[in-house]
Amino acid sequence: MTQQTGGQIAQRRDDADSAEAAGGGGGRPRRRRLLPWKHKRDLTAVQLRRRKLVTRSALGVCVLCAGTVGWSVGQALTYPGKDSNMARLAEWARDHELGFVVNKLEDVQYNMHPPKVGGTLSADALARMKATAPATTAGAAPKGAPAAAPAAPVIPLRAPMRPLVTPGLPGEGVFRTLSSAHGQPIVQGTYVRPDGDHTSYEAAVAWISGKHARFQLHPGFREPGGTFSVPPTIPKGQRTGLVATWNGGFRVTDGGSRGGFYLNGQTAGDLRDGAASEVFYKDGSIRIGVWGRDVHMTKDVVGVRQCLELMVDGGRVVPDIGDDSKWGVTDQSKMFVERSGVGVTAQGDIIMVVGQALSARTLAELMQRAGAVRAMPLDMNRAWPSFMSYDGSKDPSNPKPTNILDFEDPPDRYYVQATRDFVAVYAR
Secondary structure, eight states: OOOOOHHHHHHHHHHHHHHHHTTGGGSOOOOOOSSOOOOGGGSOHHHHHHHHHHHHHHHHHHHHHHHHHHHHHHHHHHSSSOOOHHHHHHHHHHHTTOHHHHHHHHHHHHHHSOOOOSOOOOHHHHHHHHOOOOOOBTTOOOTTSOOOOOOSSOOOOOOOOOOSSSSOOTTTTOOEEEEEETTEEEEEEEEEOSSSSOTTOOEEEEEEOSSSEEEEEEOBTTBBOSOOSSOSSOOTTSOTTEEEEEEOOSOSTTSTTSSOEEETTEEESOOOTTOEEEEEETTSOEEEEEBTTTBOOOTTEEEEEEOSOOSEETTEEOTTTTOHHHHSSTTTTTSOEEEEEEEEOTTSOEEEEEEEEEOHHHHHHHHHHTTOSEEEEEEESTTSOOEEEEEOSSOTTSOEEEESSOOSSOTTGGGSOOSBOEEEEEEO
16 A cells, blocks of 8 residues: 555545535535645645745734834823823824724713712812802912002902702802902802703803903914914913913814814814804904804904804804714714813803713803803813813912813813813913
């Protein structure tokens, strides 16, 4: 009998498999192995060298890809600023066309841990709501110096805002001074519960005098990125008179804001007619409205920040406020999450709202109830909404920041390089 080699036996097995796959032999058809794996002892020298080359090449590609991704993620986790690691990873994913994954994970997280219904505010929140904050002074005189006479007319504290939940809690809706200048309370704020269901959460409402403040748009070094004449921070030497800051809107670079960003002659994205817009002027004033209708590009415009569409128009909440296509991806407009928005009163004063559990509708209703005749959304989710007031009584050149509500980032987030654009407010 002729002795057969291992290779001949393997070849006969392959031939048998092929015959069975074709239905031969009366047996049950078997799935053909398109790429049968052979032990290296059954390979010729040429085949063995080829396998080693392919294996090493594939391994090299995997190592290179893993190293590239690791380096990229490492860069995202170490860039300047005070963003949390979760925010940095989410931004990295959106930068690499993985925004749909981030959105899906946010949806899953929300469904697994929806906001609590009912309950009461925490002890800290109740104390904050009841407290009457002392007036703070931007650019106050040093201790021992004679106090300057307040400028006339004195700005009164705003009338209490009617709470959305009945009965109201002690201090709910009552305005108090957050920042003052020249003896005038030019930044005031209050706290309310956002609706009758989410009674263990709070929203903060801030009011800023349009006549006694000037407004400055700042870029973020990553959003919108690029090189602007205004820095992505409030550096030392430029903080005197600072009384407030607030966050920008949805991202411009990935189209999320459905609008553009303009600052001192340089544009990121495209300014879109119909978009809700914050518009900044040479004299330090600000207007909020529909681009192409209420506000336009003129020689006096120095900055424009667009984000989605107006939520409040003509003093009324817009009728399609529940339209998901306008206020977020999938069902995000209906989610009760951290949100922020900004509006303007009929007198030209600014209303700013940040909240812990707001839908698009409840955010709009809060801004409208606070007196806004036109108002727009800004950003959402824990990493981005913010409103800070500043106390310059101890150090006028470096006023102390305070978060109106605690979110993810510390109150001095704009004293360092800011990832995203923001607005700074100074006393006139």
